[in-house]
Amino acid sequence: MPVLISPSLDEARKELVVGLEARKLVVMVASCSVEYSGRTGSHLGEGERLVIVKGDGCILVHRGHDYQPVNWQPSGCIIQAHANDGTLVLKAVRPSPLESLTLVVKEIQFLGSFVLQDAAEFILHASEEEMQRAIILQPDMIEPGFKILDFEKKVPPGFVDVYGVDRDGNIVVIEIKKDPAGFPVIKQLLEYLKYLQAPPGRKLRPMIVAPSIAKGSQSTLAKSGIEFKQLTLQKAVEILQKYARSDQQALKSWL
Amino acid sequence: MPVLISPSLDEARKELVVGLEARKLVVMVASCSVEYSGRTGSHLGEGERLVIVKGDGCILVHRGHDYQPVNWQPSGCIIQAHANDGTLVLKAVRPSPLESLTLVVKEIQFLGSFVLQDAAEFILHASEEEMQRAIILQPDMIEPGFKILDFEKKVPPGFVDVYGVDRDGNIVVIEIKKDPAGFPVIKQLLEYLKYLQAPPGRKLRPMIVAPSIAKGSQSTLAKSGIEFKQLTLQKAVEILQKYARSDQQALKSWL
DNA sequence: CGTGCCAGGTGCCAT
DNA sequence: ATGGCACTTGGCACG
Numbered sequence: 114m115p116v117l118i119s120p121s122l123d124e125a126r127k128e129l130v131v132g133l134e135a136r137k138l139v140v141m142v143a144s145c146s147v148e149y150s151g152r153t154g155s156h157l158g159e160g161e162r163l164v165i166v167k168g169d170g171c172i173l174v175h176r177g178h179d180y181q182p183v184n185w186q187p188s189g190c191i192i193q194a195h196a197n198d199g200t201l202v203l204k205a206v207r208p209s210p211l212e213s214l215t216l217v218v219k220e221i222q223f224l225g226s227f228v229l230q231d232a233a234e235f236i237l238h239a240s241e242e243e244m245q246r247a248i249i250l251q252p253d254m255i256e257p258g259f260k261i262l263d264f265e266k267k268v269p270p271g272f273v274d275v276y277g278v279d280r281d282g283n284i285v286v287i288e289i290k291k292d293p294a295g296f297p298v299i300k301q302l303l304e305y306l307k308y309l310q311a312p313p314g315r316k317l318r319p320m321i322v323a324p325s326i327a328k329g330s331q332s333t334l335a336k337s338g339i340e341f342k343q344l345t346l347q348k349a350v351e352i353l354q355k356y357a358r359s360d361q362q363a364l365k366s367w368l
Numbered sequence: 369m370p371v372l373i374s375p376s377l378d379e380a381r382k383e384l385v386v387g388l389e390a391r392k393l394v395v396m397v398a399s400c401s402v403e404y405s406g407r408t409g410s411h412l413g414e415g416e417r418l419v420i421v422k423g424d425g426c427i428l429v430h431r432g433h434d435y436q437p438v439n440w441q442p443s444g445c446i447i448q449a450h451a452n453d454g455t456l457v458l459k460a461v462r463p464s465p466l467e468s469l470t471l472v473v474k475e476i477q478f479l480g481s482f483v484l485q486d487a488a489e490f491i492l493h494a495s496e497e498e499m500q501r502a503i504i505l506q507p508d509m510i511e512p513g514f515k516i517l518d519f520e521k522k523v524p525p526g527f528v529d530v531y532g533v534d535r536d537g538n539i540v541v542i543e544i545k546k547d548p549a550g551f552p553v554i555k556q557l558l559e560y561l562k563y564l565q566a567p568p569g570r571k572l573r574p575m576i577v578a579p580s581i582a583k584g585s586q587s588t589l590a591k592s593g594i595e596f597k598q599l600t601l602q603k604a605v606e607i608l609q610k611y612a613r614s615d616q617q618a619l620k621s622w623l
Numbered sequence: 624c625g626t627g628c629c630a631g632g633t634g635c636c637a638t
Numbered sequence: 639a640t641g642g643c644a645c646t647t648g649g650c651a652c653g
Contacts, residue, residue: 114477118374138418138432140395142482152631153494153546155599160486163393165418169433176483177393178424181648185635187435209639212631222369225478227397229432239408241644246523270644272637291408293645295626329626331395350407407646436633442648464624467646492631526628546631550641583640 116225122201125221129194130164132226138166142223145203147174147184151212159182159219164203166192172205172214186214235347238344241291242276246323247349248275248287250356255322255342259285268308271301272319275322283316284309295327299337371480377456380476384421384449384458386479391423392527394564397478400458402429402439406467412438414474421447427460427469441469494601496529499544499577502604503530505611507599510577510597523563530577538571539564546601550582554592 115128125141126281132139141164147157162183163175171188186205193204203216245264252259257279266273275287286292288302302319311317320340334341370383380396380506394420402412413504417438418430425447429439448459455580507514513535521528521583530542542566543557557574566572575595588594 114373116371116478118369118371138397140397140418142393142395144485147486149631153492154490154605155490155631157490158488160488161482161484162486163395163420163482165430167433167435168431171433171435173419173421173435175393175422177485178422178426178443180426180428181632183490184629185435188433200624210631222482223371223480225397227416227418227477229397229416229418230399231417231431233401233413233415233550235410235412235438237408237410237646240646267637275370281527297627327626404646410646436647440646442646462646465646469646496629623628 114225114227116223117221118223120221120224120354122199122218122221123196125218125224126194126196126201128224128226132191133166133168133194135228137226137227137228138168139166139226141163141218141221141225141299143218143221144175145216145218148215149184149212150215151207152210152345155184161222164202164216165355170205172203173213174216184214186212190214226330232278239350240289241289243353244289244291244344244349245274247344247352248322251352252277252353254344255285255287259331268305270304270308273305273309279318282312283318284311285318285320287320287322287342289344290321290323292323293325293327294321294341295330296325296333298323299330299333299339301336303348334361339348369479369480369482372476373478375479377454377473377476378451380473380479381451382576383481384456388421388447388449388479390483392481393423394421394474394479394481394482396421396473396480398473398476400471400473402472403470404439404467405589406462407426408466409411410439411577414478421458421460422489425460427458429469429471439469440579441467443466447467467525493605494546495545496546496609498524499546499599499601499604500529501564502599502607503542503544503577506607507532509599509603510540510542510575523560525559527565528560528564531552534573536570537567538573540573540575541564542575542577542597545576545578547578548580548582549576549578551588551590553578554585554594556589558592558596 144161146159149155165173170190172182172186173182176183177295186207187362190207201218205214254259261277263276266276274289277285279285290298322342322344324345399416400436401414404410420428423445425445426443427441430435430436441462444461445462458471461471507516516532518531521531529544532540545553577597577599579600
């Protein structure tokens, strides 16, 4: 866990190269300027920033504020460091799309390289997928007698989240949103409907399943003939937990 | 620029509190577990991570790989650090939407706090806006005789990027894309057309201005009656530079 | 405030 | 590679 305080540029370069070689995490606080060129381009004059280079070849340049990095390059880049005219030049090239990020480092306050022991699994609760799984596990939470025919059903403009039939044989077309459903969802669902039809004598019942409807879309929804069924993430998670044991089996039966 | 190597949790807590107080950038490499709860929720077991706390009240938890943080909280959070049962507990609460991120820190490899001197301006070249400005500054780059009537012209479904007239008095409706233009752009433009009409005896000329057309949309475009004019960001930037001096005046004349 | 829209969005998975 | 889409998307502009 080498840590350098106010190293010379050459000391820093050596440690950086060694760290990159070993695929370690390198953290640096340094005065630098940054150029980006690729899908678009950007320029950032000299100033002190936090620079992070990870073992998988991604790089982040953070300023003293803001959640987002001011410049970056995602994983899979080729990263080089070389001395040039009294500066340390860091280059991160992304092959596709071809993009390049260049840092010209003038002075380094701090440079450390770390190996992070981290085998833990990251679990994210609740998402659209979890809501979908809750519906699949317990279809009658939509309404009594509802049966599922398919999910992620392909139609030309995209995929129908859940596709099923009500107790009277009408086709129910469900679009799920984890956030309050707005105008775009209505459009999306209506688009899908163009490519679907109910059996003779039966209806198509488009339905949005979401925690709520966006305020401004209330009336549009009413006019559109689309039904709304409330489902919060909270409730979806409860259903999943209830079915936790049979969960995998129920999903498998669909594969 | 205090830097602590393998500090005790209490030493770290003190430095952290002082750093937060002074709105400094605090960087920490530590073994911790992370819980998030808010719009959804997540759990991450114990492991070594890079933790960044910025002066504006945002926090990032990075693992040894990936461009994205595994957990985070955007700017504007209330961040607290307190000792608890032999651990250091870091809490970041976001007021709206109400969300909370909790780190339980067991051991710290490194903690440093920094003041970043950084007054530079960040300049991002190119975006749809820059392409639009290039067209406004030099309309005949679209074609000789082209004149601009309006931009960001409101129509019910959204805004027309550039609205103008050709040398024959036909109305040109331009939709700009900085990326290869695909299916959605065509649909969007056709949608706008419904709410526009040309003067008697003149035509409506829908036109997409973009660096290229997405592969699969080539034929759809041909059938749609929409014209395509190539404009790369590169060229847009060149035009802007050429007109750099008169830039502001030209734009003002439209306001 | 909520709602809509853009982003160097990123990431995941499909054909 | 390209397309379609979710994301704790974040961010900004606007009613």
